[in-house]
Amino acid sequence: ATLSLGIAYAQTPDLSDPPAIEGEVLGDHGSHTLRMGLGLSDTSPQYLSSRYFADILEQRTEGRITVNIFPNSQLGDDVQMMEMLQTGSLDMSYPSSSPATTYVQELAVFDLPFLLPSREAAIAVMQSETAQRMLDAFEGTGIKALTFSENGYRxxxxxxxxxxxxxxxxxxxxxxxxxxxxxxxxxxxxxxxxxxxxxxxxxxxxxxxxxxxxxxxxxxxxxxxxxxxxxxxxxxxxxxxxxYTPFIMMMSQRTWDRLAPEYQELVQEAARQSAEYEIQLSTEYDDWARxxxxxxxxxxxxxxxxxxxxxxxxxxxxxxxxxxxxxxxxxxxxxxxxxxxx
Ligand code: TK8
CATH class of the missing domain: 3.40.190.170 (Bacterial extracellular solute-binding protein, family 7)
Known part of the structure; x- marks a missing residue:
């Protein structure tokens, strides 16, 4: 952005590059073009890490899975996009945990003020079995919850x-x-x-x-x-x-069910890898943004x-x-x- 003073500001800090994409290329299990809606802008850690997610899928399927990302709430807000996942009119989204408490009530624990005193504690909680149980509890809602990552300290x-x-x-x-x-x-x-x-x-x-x-x-x-x-x-x-608010990367259950088991496994792995990268970017952003x-x-x-x-x-x-x-x-x-x- 350039202010009227004529000073150009950087839009992002010096961010780490995404880790190299490793792992075998999968065989042909069909072709899929997925639409992913995001609330935040195309300079956010959410967007940049979602690009990495898309790149992993694309490279490891030789382009058979492509993910088109729509940032800036252009497809809807968190609540609307979760409803679209349920009906299958959207393939993926990345809402905050807070509006998702209508599906899994236990997620409201993250909304309690001053619960997670450090990022280290927050990450430990998001990686815990307790947190995995919350993701699993989406079963039956029409939403497949893939992973937690960081929205951050409010x-x-x-x-x-x-x-x-x-x-x-x-x-x-x-x-x-x-x-x-x-x-x-x-x-x-x-x-x-x-x-x-x-x-x-x-x-x-x-x-x-x-x-x-x-x-x-x-x-x-x-x-x-x-x-x-x-x-x-x-x-x-x-x-x-x-x-401290987490994000949850989500897929429509209908989309998930259409994917071959090999692709499902890849999507889950790519989600975890991109979440790790998202947390890293979000950490690098925090003080710099202030x-x-x-x-x-x-x-x-x-x-x-x-x-x-x-x-x-x-x-x-x-x-x-x-x-x-x-x-x-x-x-x-x-x-x-x-x-x-x-
Ligand atoms: C973006 C939202 C946002 C959240 C909010 O879709 O609503 O204030 O913090 O990041 O999930």
């Missing part, structure tokens, strides 16, 4: 004021911030508890909603705030890291430990309300995986 941005405390969200003598949330009840609960005015909304509608002042703010990882150009309509950012946003004029507030603790304390009622419904045992299971990484 940070609050808004166009009204600098935020460094829950009081700044609620507003003392001014109104509470109106914050767009994902379509997920735990997220709604988090922002209600903080005294904001939350509005669930599809990601694809978010930019213009902020531009038109329908909402003051939103929360997403720095990489998304950069690659979806949110800094153009958001003056303030706060490094709250309040939730610096880029500052360079582009966003005022970003870092929070010290006490300030983070104040947010953590303020959202305690979210646990009290949701832990019984999500399952105390499940939360304890996740907690023990987290503890093992600390």
């Amino acid at each position: 940070q609050l941005t808004n166009s009204a004021r600098a935020v460094e405390s829950p009081e700044d969200v609620a507003g003392l003598d001014v109104r509470g911030l109106s914050v767009r949330t994902m379509e997920n009840p735990v997220h709604l609960s988090i922002w209600e508890t903080l005294g904001a005015n939350p509005t669930p909304m599809a990601f694809g509608e978010l930019f213009s909603a902020m531009e038109q002042g329908v909402v003051d703010g939103q929360e997403n990882p720095w990489s998304t705030i950069l690659t979806s150009n949110f800094y153009e309509v958001q003056d303030y950012g706060s490094e709250t890291r309040h939730v 610096e880029q946003l500052e360079e582009r004029g966003m005022q970003i507030t870092r929070l010290d430990d006490d300030q983070v603790a104040a947010f953590q304390e303020a959202v305690q009622p979210v646990y009290d309300r949701w832990a019984p419904r999500i399952g105390e045992d499940l939360i304890a299971e996740i907690q023990s995986i987290v503890d093992a990484t600390q």
